[in-house]
Amino acid sequence: MEKVVSGIRPTGNLHLGNYFGAVKSFVAMQDQYDCMFFIADWHSLTTHPKPENIISSARTILAEYLACGIDPKKAPIYVQSDVKETLELYLYLNMNMYMGELERVTTFKEKARQQPDNVNAGLLTYPTLMAADILQHRAHKVPVGKDQEQNMEMARTCARRFNHIYGEEFFPEPQNYYFSDKAVKIPGLDGSGKMGKSEGNCIYLRDDDKTITKKVMKAVTDAGPQSPNSERPQIIENLFTFLKIVSAPDTYQYFDEKWNDCTLRYGDLKKQIAADLCALVGPIRERINEYSANTDLLDKIAREGAEVARESAAATLREVRRIIGFRV
Numbered sequence: 444m445e446k447v448v449s450g451i452r453p454t455g456n457l458h459l460g461n462y463f464g465a466v467k468s469f470v471a472m473q474d475q476y477d478c479m480f481f482i483a484d485w486h487s488l489t490t491h492p493k494p495e496n497i498i499s500s501a502r503t504i505l506a507e508y509l510a511c512g513i514d515p516k517k518a519p520i521y522v523q524s525d526v527k528e529t530l531e532l533y534l535y536l537n538m539n540m541y542m543g544e545l546e547r548v549t550t551f552k553e554k555a556r557q558q559p560d561n562v563n564a565g566l567l568t569y570p571t572l573m574a575a576d577i578l579q580h581r582a583h584k585v586p587v588g589k590d591q592e593q594n595m596e597m598a599r600t601c602a603r604r605f606n607h608i609y610g611e612e613f614f615p616e617p618q619n620y621y622f623s624d625k626a627v628k629i630p631g632l633d634g635s636g637k638m639g640k641s642e643g644n645c646i647y648l649r650d651d652d653k654t655i656t657k658k659v660m661k662a663v664t665d666a667g668p669q670s671p672n673s674e675r676p677q678i679i680e681n682l683f684t685f686l687k688i689v690s691a692p693d694t695y696q697y698f699d700e701k702w703n704d705c706t707l708r709y710g711d712l713k714k715q716i717a718a719d720l721c722a723l724v725g726p727i728r729e730r731i732n733e734y735s736a737n738t739d740l741l742d743k744i745a746r747e748g749a750e751v752a753r754e755s756a757a758a759t760l761r762e763v764r765r766i767i768g769f770r771v
């Protein structure tokens with residue numbers, strides 16, 4: 444079975460954009476591939492040298508992924524810093540990466556601009572650490588967003604170069620994996636095109652019914668449909684996008700018809716979306732709360748995930764040491 448590895452940024456809580464845009468696909472992938480997920484806490488040091496609450500942040504994100512349906516028996520989930528084998532591979536890969544190519548990576552240039560006082564070597568070699576995360580499991584596929592495409596190119600360069608230098612086809616070149624041809628984009632309800640943390644317009648999986656309802660009822664709208672069968676302006680289309688994603692097809696059709704014959708009341712539409720969202724998020728939130736209250740279980744899941752990951756990485760590293768010529 445093909446191996447899939449994906450990193451998770453340990454930043455903040457999951458929102459509906461993350462859920463529909465990524466996490467749901469992870470849950471589906473665990474039945475189709477040999478998956479492993481990891482919480483990328485080392486990577487955070489490139490931008491946050493003194494992170495607070497590393498362990499509890501990892502637990503938070505772990506609880507949320509489990510609540511969404513990641514099954515650690517199918518897809519081990521581990522914390523990056525628990526698998527120190529990664530660092531040895533990071534070192535070997537770095538020996539074959541060149542300053543010029545690392546400096547040309549767009550995310551490096553962006554971060555260097557954002558934090559001119561902390562253009563550290565970890566930031567420069569971020570793509571090498573990411574390559575080590577992937578190659579240590581000899582993964583075939585990596586689910587990626589647009590922002591990771593160049594880093595994936597670097598991971599393939601690392602694999603290809605290693606194979607070439609040491610004359611052995613050892614690492615498969617990991618391929619970008621896209622969940623679907625047409626990416627789901629969850630809009631913001633403030634009229635903006637995208638739900639996102641930096642946009643400050645998120646509905647979180649931890650939000651209670653009251654908060655969700657309040658956020659939906661505050662969604663930006665206009666004066667209403669002016670003529671039959673007219674095109675919907677973006678802010679209204681955003682609401683229909685939600686309806687399509689969270690409500691039943693006949694509910695969507697009902698409101699679509701109301702729009703088309705100009706009898707739509709936005710209040711009714713919002714109430715419907717809020718109710719269907721609460722029904723969707725409620726059980727997830729309950730599971731998040733259950734997992735969050737059981738830190739022993741979370742730690743056990745992370746420990747067991749790390750064991751599987753360490754075993755997989757150690758097997759790779761034994762081969763890597765042999766190939767380069769170190770004592771095994």
Ligand code: AMP
Nearest residue numbers: 460461464465588627628629637638639
């Ligand atoms: P972020 O929390 O911004 O690091 O996003 C992590 C991943 O969640 C992204 O790579 C996307 O796959 C997904 N994602 C985030 N926001 C959205 C959104 N508004 N619509 C669809 N997918 C999203």
